[in-house]
Amino acid sequence: xxxxxxxxxxxxxxxxxxxxxxxxxxRITSKGLQFVKQEGLRFxxxxxxxxxxxxxxxxxxxxxxxxxxxxVTHLHLAQSELWFQPHKQLVLDINNASISLTFQRKLLYWLxxxxxxxxxxxxxxxxxxxxxxxxxxxxxxxxxxxxxDASINRMHADFSGTLKRVYDFxxxxxxxxxxxxxxxxICPALKHAGLxxxxxxxxxxxxxxxxxxxxxxxxxxxxxxDVSEDSLDxxxxxxxxxxxxxxxxxxxxxxELYIKEKERMVYIALSEYFFDSAMHAYFYSDVLxxxxxxxxxxxxxxxxxxxxxxxxxxxxxxxxAESPMKLELRVLAPPRFxxxxxxxxxxxxxxxxxxxxxxxxxxxxLSSLTMESRLSAxxxxxxxxxxxxxxxxxxxxxxxxxxxxxxxxxxLQNPLKTLLQLTVMPVLNERTKRGVQIPLPEGLDFxxxxxxxxxxxxxxxxxxxxxxxxxxxxxxxxxxxxxxxxTVGNNDSI
Numbered sequence: 001x002x003x004x005x006x007x008x009x010x011x012x013x014x015x016x017x018x019x020x021x022x023x024x025x026x027r028i029t030s031k032g033l034q035f036v037k038q039e040g041l042r043f044x045x046x047x048x049x050x051x052x053x054x055x056x057x058x059x060x061x062x063x064x065x066x067x068x069x070x071x072v073t074h075l076h077l078a079q080s081e082l083w084f085q086p087h088k089q090l091v092l093d094i095n096n097a098s099i100s101l102t103f104q105r106k107l108l109y110w111l112x113x114x115x116x117x118x119x120x121x122x123x124x125x126x127x128x129x130x131x132x133x134x135x136x137x138x139x140x141x142x143x144x145x146x147x148x149d150a151s152i153n154r155m156h157a158d159f160s161g162t163l164k165r166v167y168d169f170x171x172x173x174x175x176x177x178x179x180x181x182x183x184x185x186i187c188p189a190l191k192h193a194g195l196x197x198x199x200x201x202x203x204x205x206x207x208x209x210x211x212x213x214x215x216x217x218x219x220x221x222x223x224x225x226d227v228s229e230d231s232l233d234x235x236x237x238x239x240x241x242x243x244x245x246x247x248x249x250x251x252x253x254x255x256e257l258y259i260k261e262k263e264r265m266v267y268i269a270l271s272e273y274f275f276d277s278a279m280h281a282y283f284y285s286d287v288l289x290x291x292x293x294x295x296x297x298x299x300x301x302x303x304x305x306x307x308x309x310x311x312x313x314x315x316x317x318x319x320x321a322e323s324p325m326k327l328e329l330r331v332l333a334p335p336r337f338x339x340x341x342x343x344x345x346x347x348x349x350x351x352x353x354x355x356x357x358x359x360x361x362x363x364x365x366l367s368s369l370t371m372e373s374r375l376s377a378x379x380x381x382x383x384x385x386x387x388x389x390x391x392x393x394x395x396x397x398x399x400x401x402x403x404x405x406x407x408x409x410x411x412l413q414n415p416l417k418t419l420l421q422l423t424v425m426p427v428l429n430e431r432t433k434r435g436v437q438i439p440l441p442e443g444l445d446f447x448x449x450x451x452x453x454x455x456x457x458x459x460x461x462x463x464x465x466x467x468x469x470x471x472x473x474x475x476x477x478x479x480x481x482x483x484x485x486x487t488v489g490n491n492d493s494i
Contacts, residue, residue, distance in 0.1 A: 020222045023238025023274040025257040026439065030084070030230045032265030035464055037082040040092075043470040045075045047193045048099070051185045056177045065174055066106040067118075070181075074100040084227045090131040097125035099152075099182065120175070122182055124153025129190055133227065139220025140207050141234060146194045148187035155179040200477040201470065204442035208246075211436050215240050215281040219439040230262060236439055238271070240278040242285045250277050255456050264450070264461040268438060270379070271457045275337040275388075279346075288331035293357065296423055297325060301415045305354060308412055309366045316356070316364065323358040329371075329424065337377065341453050346375040346390065352397065352416075369397045369409065373420075381460050383445040383467070385435035390428055392421050442476075443468035 028036075053070035079095040099122040107114045127150045134144040155175040210216045218239045226233045235257075239250055254273040261267055282288055302325050306313060313321045335348045350371045355363040374394040380387050395417040397409055438446075449462040 020237070021252045021254055021256060021271070021273070022222050022235035023252055023254070023271050023277065024219070024236040024439070025259060025269040026234045026236070027259050027262075027267040027269075028232040028234075029262045029265055029267070031263075032464055033082060033084065033090075033232070035265055037080070039466055039470050040082065041077055041080055043474070044092075044094075044190065044193065045077060046471060047189055047197075048072065048075055048186065051182075051189045053101075053178075053181050053185055056174070056181060058177065062110050064108040067174060067178065068104045068106070070101055070103040070178075072099060072101055084229060084232060085130070086227050086229060088133045088224055088227055090133065090227070090232075092127075092129045092131070094125070094127040097127065098123050099125055101178075101182075103178075118157050120155065120157040120178060122152045122155050122179065125186075126151050126153075127186060127190070129187075129194070131194060133225045133232075135221040135224050138207050139222075139237070140205055141202055141221060141225055142199050143194050143202070146191050148190050150183055150186040152179045152183050155182075196479060197474045200479060201441050201443075201473055204473065204477065205439045206437055207439075209437070210243060211240070212431070212434060214243060214285040214287050215278065216243055216246065217241075217436055233259070234439075238274045238277075240274075240281040242281045244285060248284075250280055257457050259459065261459070261461060264448075265463045266446070266461070268381070268460045269457050270386075270460070272337045272339050275346075275377075276334065279336070280334040283331060283334040288335075290329045290424055290427065291326060292329065292419065292423055293324065293326035297327070298415075298419060298422075301419055304412060304415055305366075308409065309354070312366050313356075320356060320358045320361070320364055323356040323364075326355045326357045326363065327419075328353040328355065332370075335375075339453055339456055339458055341455065343453055344377040344379065344458065345393070346377050348373045348375065367399065369399055371416075372396045379451060379458050379460070381438065381446050381449050381451075381462070382435075384437050384440055386438055387435040388432040390425060390432065392417065392425055395420065441473070443470065443473040 049072045051072060053072075055066065055068040055070070057066040058064075076098045077094050078097055080097075081091075081093045083091055085091045101120045101122070103118055103120065105114070105116055105118050127148070129146055129148045131143055132145040134142060136142045155178055157175050157178070205219070206217070207220050208216060208218050218241060219236045222235050222237055226235075239252070241248055241250075250273075252271075252273045254271040257269040257271055259267050259269055279288075305325055329350055329352050331348060331350045333349055335346050338345050338347065348371075350373070352369040352371050354366045354369070356366060357363050372394075373392060373396070375390045376393050378389045378391075380389070395413065397413060397416060399409060440446075443466055445465045445467045446460075446462040447465045449460055452459050452461075
């Protein structure tokens with residue numbers, strides 16, 4: 001075999017091993033983007049209303065002016081569009097916006113000196129920003145870069161007082177200067193809002209968080225967000241892990257998640273791997289076992305067990321034979337999820353050991369049974385919490401000793417199934433009822449959920465709801481301001 005062929009084969013294998021199918025995919029559709037736009041524009045308005053415009057002073061012939069305490073009083077974003085731009089960008093385009101301002105004037109013309117407030121307005125404001133999306137080193141989505149262009153078509157200032165005509169004539173110097181300074185502040189304010197403040201919002205998306213005392217969930221992105229003309233897809237690892245083995249990685253052999261629906265605001269696809277990794281993590285955390293004894297043991301079942309194993313019990317010492325019974329249930333391998341268009345099922349193989357427990361003596365094992373069961377699983381999403389409810393559908397036990405004993409155990413099938421439904425299933429459902437959070441930012445929740453089953457994955461569609469405003473969440477996580485030593489503008493008084 002030629003060395004070049006061997007090299008290409010090894011390279012292909014390495015590339016294939018580095019690619020990982022997602023266990024969870026989230027799609028934001030154009031409808032979802034337009035919903036987010038309304039809250040986003042409100043946030044943009046609030047940020048621009050707080051821009052700091054430096055003082056302005058100058059001299060033109062015998063006319064001296066000083067403008068200070070510039071404040072934005074109102075913004076009107078008349079025409080705005082937010083859209084997807086393949087492959088990793090969002091574009092915000094604002095046209096024909098207006099900005100109202102007030103500022104303090106100090107004006108000197110020859111021997112006339114005037115002080116007062118001036119109302120001004122910027123008309124025909126155009127702002128266009130492009131937001132580049134990527135994943136950071138932790139696998140969280142971030143705004144990697146922003147480009148911004150801003151322009152102001154015209155600036156108007158309302159002067160009053162005895163020198164109104166003079167001001168109207170010389171006001172062009174003030175308005176042109178104010179337009180220049182205002183225009184310089186728009187893009188820095190928006191870049192700070194995106195690269196700092198909105199990224200602080202994205203930091204609220206869970207990446208590697210505990211689910212309970214035993215397992216955690218890894219929601220790191222396996223690739224950069226993929227933007228098409230009408231959707232944004234985010235591929236997450238979607239793998240549960242045992243807290244006692246946090247660095248263990250389970251290979252994902254599930255097929256590609258394919259979402260074609262675009263009618264709702266957001267879709268979440270969860271593969272069989274997503275659920276299997278949870279069962280794997282629980283299994284290796286040694287929590288998929290249970291003892292049933294004392295008050296948990298139904299009396300009629302205990303009588304039936306003693307009858308079934310009467311021969312073995314008769315061979316024991318009477319003091320041992322009359323001891324209480326105990327059942328020990330232990331799952332043999334991680335349960336497996338199977339998702340089909342008809343629904344979701346879980347296959348569980350376990351061993352059931354039956355003991356007598358004489359006081360002050362070691363337990364005496366009467367038998368060891370293999371249990372095969374199939375559960376149905378109903379997956380629901382409430383706000384941001386994913387929950388699974390399990391029901392026992394099929395149940396079969398057989399002896400590990402002989403086929404003859406397996407036949408003798410047939411009368412135990414229904415009583416043991418009832419026992420599992422009354423004792424084991426509530427424990428499992430209490431654990432799964434706590435649920436796990438899906439990777440959405442704080443303040444965003446799901447509403448009007450719909451669930452559909454496909455070959456190998458579950459698809460949950462829904463709309464979005466702001467339980468908290470962007471402003472509320474961002475203020476909660478706003479980074480501490482840095483002290484700037486740069487002074488813009490001339491603050492000399494007249």
